[in-house]
Amino acid sequence: MIGEDTSLTSAEQEFLSACIETLEQEVFVDQLDAEHFQELDRNEESRADWEEYVSRMGSHDFAGITVPEEYNGAGGTVVETVLAEQAIGYCGTIVHACQTSLTQHVGRTLYEHGNDHLTETYLAPMLEGELIVSQAYTEPSSGTDLAHLETTADKDGDEWVVNGQKRFIDFARYGDFYFLPCRTSGADGDREGVSLLVVDGDAHGIEFLESQSDWHGFRGTAAAWMEFDDVRVPEENLVGEEGAAWSYITDELNLEHLTVARYCLGASQRALEIAANYTENRVVNERPTSRYQAVNHSVAEMATKLDAAYLLNTRAARILDERGISAGRMEGAMAKWYGNDLAHEIADTCIQLVGGIGTTTSYPIERIQRDVRAGRFLGGASEVMKSVVQHDAYRVLEDEEFDGSYVGNELEGLPWLDGRTRTEGPDHD
Numbered sequence: 361m362i363g364e365d366t367s368l369t370s371a372e373q374e375f376l377s378a379c380i381e382t383l384e385q386e387v388f389v390d391q392l393d394a395e396h397f398q399e400l401d402r403n404e405e406s407r408a409d410w411e412e413y414v415s416r417m418g419s420h421d422f423a424g425i426t427v428p429e430e431y432n433g434a435g436g437t438v439v440e441t442v443l444a445e446q447a448i449g450y451c452g453t454i455v456h457a458c459q460t461s462l463t464q465h466v467g468r469t470l471y472e473h474g475n476d477h478l479t480e481t482y483l484a485p486m487l488e489g490e491l492i493v494s495q496a497y498t499e500p501s502s503g504t505d506l507a508h509l510e511t512t513a514d515k516d517g518d519e520w521v522v523n524g525q526k527r528f529i530d531f532a533r534y535g536d537f538y539f540l541p542c543r544t545s546g547a548d549g550d551r552e553g554v555s556l557l558v559v560d561g562d563a564h565g566i567e568f569l570e571s572q573s574d575w576h577g578f579r580g581t582a583a584a585w586m587e588f589d590d591v592r593v594p595e596e597n598l599v600g601e602e603g604a605a606w607s608y609i610t611d612e613l614n615l616e617h618l619t620v621a622r623y624c625l626g627a628s629q630r631a632l633e634i635a636a637n638y639t640e641n642r643v644v645n646e647r648p649t650s651r652y653q654a655v656n657h658s659v660a661e662m663a664t665k666l667d668a669a670y671l672l673n674t675r676a677a678r679i680l681d682e683r684g685i686s687a688g689r690m691e692g693a694m695a696k697w698y699g700n701d702l703a704h705e706i707a708d709t710c711i712q713l714v715g716g717i718g719t720t721t722s723y724p725i726e727r728i729q730r731d732v733r734a735g736r737f738l739g740g741a742s743e744v745m746k747s748v749v750q751h752d753a754y755r756v757l758e759d760e761e762f763d764g765s766y767v768g769n770e771l772e773g774l775p776w777l778d779g780r781t782r783t784e785g786p787d788h789d
């Protein structure tokens with residue numbers, strides 16, 4: 361926040377400050393310092409780096425914040441979750457925030473729906489910082505449109521046999537387990553019949569068809585296009601009820617919408633700080649560029665919009681805290697599209713204010729601009745979020761008193777028209 365944040369309690373504000381302090385002093389140091397950020401961007405990271413990262417996050421209680429402590433979560437709130445994600449995006453990188461975000465929403469789903477085997481074998485170790493998680497949702501023919509997923513799992517004795525492909529999967533090569541939706545019954549496009557499986561990273565039959573690391577931003581996660589070829593999964597690795605995972609997934613996405621938007625905003629705040637400081641020091645025509653109104657108004661607009669986005673996000677998080685993980689779909693969708701579009705707008709505007717040097721690695725702004733770009737469709741495209749908003753917004757905006765018959769006939773009855781209506785107007789032919 362640039363202005364005072366009256367939407368947070370003083371305990372929540374202290375939590376955010378404590379997160380930033382811990383991240384700066386104990387997490388993003390040594391092996392995980394600023395040089396490591398550049399290595400990630402060059403795809404020169406290692407599994408050891410990610411093991412160290414998740415270990416530090418587990419030991420500092422950043423993983424699975426809303427999950428109770430008995431499963432190694434922090435027993436905290438959704439508001440704390442988004443504040444922690446903001447802090448990671450601000451202090452670290454988007455990909456660090458992404459791996460921890462997975463522990464928040466995958467962790468929550470495992471806690472809500474996982475059996476004892478899943479919570480003991482995967483959830484608790486993940487939140488302790490011992491396991492790297494990978495979310496394998498997107499397929500070549502279904503990204504946004506998850507209900508048309510083509511990956512199948514068929515029951516064979518006491519095992520599921522998984523076949524299909526997943527692409528753009530972060531942490532594909534490092535994942536100790538994959539959180540994987542698949543079709544176990546029903547027809548293409550049905551929401552019923554979708555199940556969630558936890559698949560071990562070293563399961564036989566997993567192949568990496570293509571490395572997808574060298575992309576626009578969001579690098580250093582060893583992302584890949586994967587094939588699951590007769591991969592056998594123990595039946596106890598089914599999350600919740602067979603064929604009933606659609607609601608688990610939409611609930612999970614409801615939380616993910618907030619974390620993805622919040623960590624991208626945290627990163628864009630870092631870019632804004634750098635750009636604002638730069639403009640106070642960069643002299644053009646004998647005055648700092650911050651003295652040009654076009655520049656300082658641009659900073660004013662970004663500061664204002666950033667605060668608006670944080671407030672939207674906190675409001676949605678609080679609704680989830682008060683009314684459960686399924687609540688606040690419209691408010692969450694507002695926070696997601698506005699937050700993610702804005703994070704990209706801010707990072708891009710910051711490059712503009714800094715000029716040519718902003719496109720180099722001298723400052724992290726250009727990396728942030730590339731990193732946050734994917735946030736506009738990751739976990740829910742802005743267009744889809746707006747569709748969710750309009751659906752509920754129309755209901756709220758609806759006024760039964762509104763006279764629809766007047767629409768299109770607004771000129772009717774106006775005295776100076778002498779009884780004519782628009783349709784009866786003068787013939788201009």
Ligand SMILES: Cc1cc2nc3c(=O)[nH]c(=O)nc-3n(C[C@H](O)[C@H](O)[C@H](O)COP(=O)(O)OP(=O)(O)OC[C@H]3O[C@@H](n4cnc5c(N)ncnc54)[C@H](O)[C@@H]3O)c2cc1C
Nearest residue numbers: 495496497498503504505528529530578734737739741743
């Ligand atoms: C950096 C990065 C990291 C990723 N990490 C992961 C990961 O770890 N795990 C994973 O499972 N996936 C991951 N993905 C995939 C990501 O989730 C998908 O790219 C995203 O869901 C969109 O799917 P798609 O690319 O197939 O695009 P499509 O679904 O084909 O959509 C393309 C565009 O069409 C438009 N559109 C689609 N549907 C609608 C609609 N209903 N209304 C209006 N417009 C619409 C939007 O403009 C959208 O951006 C990652 C992608 C990137 C780029």
